Amino acid sequence: MRVFFRRKKDSVETDQLSSERVPDVRAVGGRATGEKAVTGRDAAGNKKLGFRIRVAFLLSILAGASVFYLYTFTYRPVDVVVAARDIAPGAEITQADVAVKRVSAGDRHPEAYASPQQVVGKRAQEKIHRGMQVIVPQVEGSTAGLVGPGQTLLPLKNPVAPPLSTGDTVTVVAVMNEGPLVLGQAVVVSAPQSKPNEDRVVLLAVPEGDAPRMAYAAQAGKAVYLFTRH
Structure with a gap:
């Protein structure tokens, strides 16, 4: 009985020693998996950061281009x-x-x-x-022949009008707070085509006596319409 007990004890001690020396594979594997997960998250974070930097850089370029365009064509x-x-x-x-x-x-x-x-x-x-x-x-x-005696030139900015040609006779109507106001007739001196982001200025030859009233109505009114004769 005594011999058996010692052997069992030796066996137990041997098992304990073996368990202390042999590493836990599951624990090691768990740490490796955790390290991979952390590395994956870092890589994803770096990709997001790089994308945000590129977007910010692109937006700064677009903002600079907008300022350059505004300065070049307006100021x-x-x-x-x-x-x-x-x-x-x-x-x-x-x-x-x-x-x-x-x-x-x-x-x-x-x-x-x-x-x-x-x-x-x-x-x-x-x-x-x-x-x-x-x-x-x-x-x-x-503009030979287009500006006659007793007439003067009146520029109108962005009038509402059909396609116009030099020499057309038009009726000028301004929309005031009180309603539409017929200002009189005029002759088209120049009517350039509309361009994106640019004001269209139509030049009219108007009677000198009507020019101040037309100029005031064009500035104070809500809109100016030009109607051509048919």
Whole structure:
């Protein structure tokens, strides 16, 4: 009995020693699996971070392009020729009659001259008021026969109108708070095609007596309509 007991005890001690020396495979495997999971999460996090950085970089480029476009087509300063004093109809334009003024691109009339040399020596087809931009239809040779005696030019910004051609006679109607107001008739001097993100300016030859009323209604009214004759 004594011998058997010792052997059993030795066996138990041997088993305990073996269990202490042999690592738990499940524990080791669990740690390895956990490390892989952590590594996978890190990789996914890095991918998300890289994607966000790329998106932020792209958005910054688009914002810069928008600012450049806005500056180039709206706020970029450009030169225009303006009347330094009133110029009478038929008078020869001299160097002293005009000056160069810097305005933003959005405020430049689409038919304004950029250099005095383009107008000096030519004759004014109508009265050009001091401080106004000198535009092509006001100078001889550009609108011959379209601006008659007793008429002046009136630019209208973004009127509601069908397709127009130079020489068309139109009826000008302004929509005021009180309702529609017929302002009179005018002759189309120029009607450029509409362009995206740009104002369309239609130039009309109107009677001098009607010009102030038409200009006020065009500015104060909700909209201006041009109706052509059929």
